[in-house]
Amino acid sequence: MTATPRSLLDHRLIIVTGKGGVGKTTVACLLAEAARRAGRRVLLAETAPIEAVAARFEADPAPLGYEGRELRPGLHAIRIDPHEALAHYVRLQTGLGLVTDRILGSEPFRQLLEAAPGWRELILLGKLWHVEQSEENGRPLYDLIVVDAPATGHGLTFLDVPRVAQQAVRAGPLARHSGWVETLVHDRERTLLLPVTLPEELPVRETIELVTRAREDIDIGVDRIVVNRCPPDPTKALHEVLAGADPNFEAWPPPASLLPLVDHAASRAALAARERAHVSQACGLPVVDVPILPGGTEGGSGWSDTADAILATPRWPDRDEAGASAA
Amino acid sequence: MTAHDPIQGLGEALRNARVLVCAGTGGVGKTTVSAALAIRAAQAGRRTLVLTIDPARRLADALGLEGLGSEPAPVSLGEGREPIPLEALMLDPKPTFDGLVERLAPDAASRARVLDNKIYRHLSEALAGSAEYAALEQVREAVESGRYDLVVVDTPPASHALDFLSAPRRLRDFLEGRFVQTLLRPAMSASRFGFKVFGRSLQRMLGLIERIAGVGFLDDLTEFLSAVSDLTEGFQAGTARVEDILVGEDTRFVLVGGAHSGTEPGTLEFLEALDAEGARLAAVVLNRIAPWPEDLDPDVAAGADVRADLERLTEALAQAGSTAPEADAACLEAILADAAHARRDLLETRRQLARRVEGRDVDFHEIAERATEIEGLEGLLRIGDELVGAAA
Numbered sequence: 001m002t003a004t005p006r007s008l009l010d011h012r013l014i015i016v017t018g019k020g021g022v023g024k025t026t027v028a029c030l031l032a033e034a035a036r037r038a039g040r041r042v043l044l045a046e047t048a049p050i051e052a053v054a055a056r057f058e059a060d061p062a063p064l065g066y067e068g069r070e071l072r073p074g075l076h077a078i079r080i081d082p083h084e085a086l087a088h089y090v091r092l093q094t095g096l097g098l099v100t101d102r103i104l105g106s107e108p109f110r111q112l113l114e115a116a117p118g119w120r121e122l123i124l125l126g127k128l129w130h131v132e133q134s135e136e137n138g139r140p141l142y143d144l145i146v147v148d149a150p151a152t153g154h155g156l157t158f159l160d161v162p163r164v165a166q167q168a169v170r171a172g173p174l175a176r177h178s179g180w181v182e183t184l185v186h187d188r189e190r191t192l193l194l195p196v197t198l199p200e201e202l203p204v205r206e207t208i209e210l211v212t213r214a215r216e217d218i219d220i221g222v223d224r225i226v227v228n229r230c231p232p233d234p235t236k237a238l239h240e241v242l243a244g245a246d247p248n249f250e251a252w253p254p255p256a257s258l259l260p261l262v263d264h265a266a267s268r269a270a271l272a273a274r275e276r277a278h279v280s281q282a283c284g285l286p287v288v289d290v291p292i293l294p295g296g297t298e299g300g301s302g303w304s305d306t307a308d309a310i311l312a313t314p315r316w317p318d319r320d321e322a323g324a325s326a327a
Numbered sequence: 328m329t330a331h332d333p334i335q336g337l338g339e340a341l342r343n344a345r346v347l348v349c350a351g352t353g354g355v356g357k358t359t360v361s362a363a364l365a366i367r368a369a370q371a372g373r374r375t376l377v378l379t380i381d382p383a384r385r386l387a388d389a390l391g392l393e394g395l396g397s398e399p400a401p402v403s404l405g406e407g408r409e410p411i412p413l414e415a416l417m418l419d420p421k422p423t424f425d426g427l428v429e430r431l432a433p434d435a436a437s438r439a440r441v442l443d444n445k446i447y448r449h450l451s452e453a454l455a456g457s458a459e460y461a462a463l464e465q466v467r468e469a470v471e472s473g474r475y476d477l478v479v480v481d482t483p484p485a486s487h488a489l490d491f492l493s494a495p496r497r498l499r500d501f502l503e504g505r506f507v508q509t510l511l512r513p514a515m516s517a518s519r520f521g522f523k524v525f526g527r528s529l530q531r532m533l534g535l536i537e538r539i540a541g542v543g544f545l546d547d548l549t550e551f552l553s554a555v556s557d558l559t560e561g562f563q564a565g566t567a568r569v570e571d572i573l574v575g576e577d578t579r580f581v582l583v584g585g586a587h588s589g590t591e592p593g594t595l596e597f598l599e600a601l602d603a604e605g606a607r608l609a610a611v612v613l614n615r616i617a618p619w620p621e622d623l624d625p626d627v628a629a630g631a632d633v634r635a636d637l638e639r640l641t642e643a644l645a646q647a648g649s650t651a652p653e654a655d656a657a658c659l660e661a662i663l664a665d666a667a668h669a670r671r672d673l674l675e676t677r678r679q680l681a682r683r684v685e686g687r688d689v690d691f692h693e694i695a696e697r698a699t700e701i702e703g704l705e706g707l708l709r710i711g712d713e714l715v716g717a718a719a
Contacts (some may be wrong), residue, residue: 014709020352021352021355039401050509050596052480090535090539093538094535094538094539099531100535102531103531103535106532108532109516109532146587146643168544168547169540169541169544170538170539170541170544171541172538172539172544173541174539174540174541174544175540175541194554202358207573230683231665232658232661232662232665233658234658234659234662235651235655235658236656237648237649237650237651237655238644238649238658239646240648241619241647241649243657244647244648245643245644246647246648249643251636251639251640252636252640252664253620253623253628253633253640253644254622254631254634255640255644257620257622258618258620258659258662258663259662260618261618261619261620261662261666262659262662264617264618264666265662265665265666265695291660291661292665294629294661294664294665294667294668296668
């Protein structure tokens, strides 16, 4: 259909997005780990109020915080707290440490921030822009920045905030900086939106809406869809063999116990194939499959050896699957 | 909450509660559960409204409706079924916010001042976070309209359990806070030259904002706040009434959770957050439970030493006719490991949830996963049956 998208590794900023529960954090961690293994210097930024990244890499992790720390050689992880990012930004703008802190910590300002919408998203993107621009010894501080994007009902609203901010704020540094951030969002060379979905009806429908909005409203690059938690697909032969097994055959687990699991897995896989084909067709995008990782992605569960799956060349689900979807 | 609670469990909540809020993390089927429960209440004859605030418009799809508007629309169960007194409403944040302003504004001029203000337009339209404010207003409106016996609320997939519940309080804290009150003092005209009469710290803060956001922003902000001040009383009364409804005696929460591993921690956090807010919990629903053979111990099946057993089994299966025993073995291993982990997570979730609600009248329900079926009207009816027994 179209040319194969270029490697995920050839971007500067990848924003992993999707509705809550689809596995954004898992995919962001897989990508960061795979990029690190490929020799890239990676920053993995999480944005949710409750940290989830470090626990994927370590059994009993200390919090990352705003400064973050190196989780693996070549992989630095941070949690961008909007309040800390704001303080950082304002200090950079004013050059005044103490006064700034006092103002930002004051009760009226706290109330203003509590109620004011949009600033969290703006400051988050501003921080990402700042990191993207940072250099060390004449080369970028990080080759690749992976963002576990905020899960909101709107999914993409936060990417629209720089544009809106420039309309609300006409002049001054904030308007100028919002413009820089907006440029980064639109830059196809540097920035990629990586939608994550599950091979299920509702997540797929939401992903189709999300991709449509990304193209029409946000104008950001999107070249593939990650289908997370793809279930194992048993062959018909496996069912028949298990069903026909001698009932006296001694094994653990007994074939008769496995049969309902295999049958359930088969119908789940059929549904998944249909949904995968549907999301690919409706969005006109190829997909990358991430299998269910038994045991999840908790620290020490061995998931990192499978991280390369995220770098696989995106594929177009074949016509058979698409045909099943239409039926 | 108390031993004398007149509404205990899901069945009674459907019969006697006036508001039923389905809460939980994203991706667990809240929308489906809320629609299924609303149908059951309506089937029992209660005038029911189901309200979803998810911009993905899931509910319309689940109920087989297209293009729900900003007014409640009747829901039909299709030909051959009794009509039921059920209406559905999809919330669009913008019109609701506008509607709110229109109702609260004392006159046309102040209404126009707010609606035309630059900051208001962005606040209500494009910026994240306004959906909850508007949604809760709609809940209040529906409850106070007297048109419904029961309002079932499907909550938005919040990144934080408290986002939804605390929205009215945040709004009111802001409006009652010193920042707004100071800016709104009549002597403080829209002009930034008025700032010098503020306290030093406020002056400093405003100077800082202006330095970063540019000249003009504060004028817009002050203009906005002063325009909104006409509405403040109404806002404050409204948000207080919304809070009353959320923790009121006739309101019950249903916690929905647990589609697959990874969502359970969120479900427990949600339960803690609901408790902290004083929400009254009627039931916990664990959705999409995968099958598991009761004769297998999931702990053993999830263990690494199962591999040898599977190899032995696969060998035997190869003799019995499998043409690709290696691939089949890998597939079996993946299926068994996934199912075993899901089962273990479920057992752990059940245990922790039960401990958390011990001594309270909270129902536990589980809905089996049907991998072959796309949730439509039939699916909703079936889920209703699973939750509260077959319809009379």
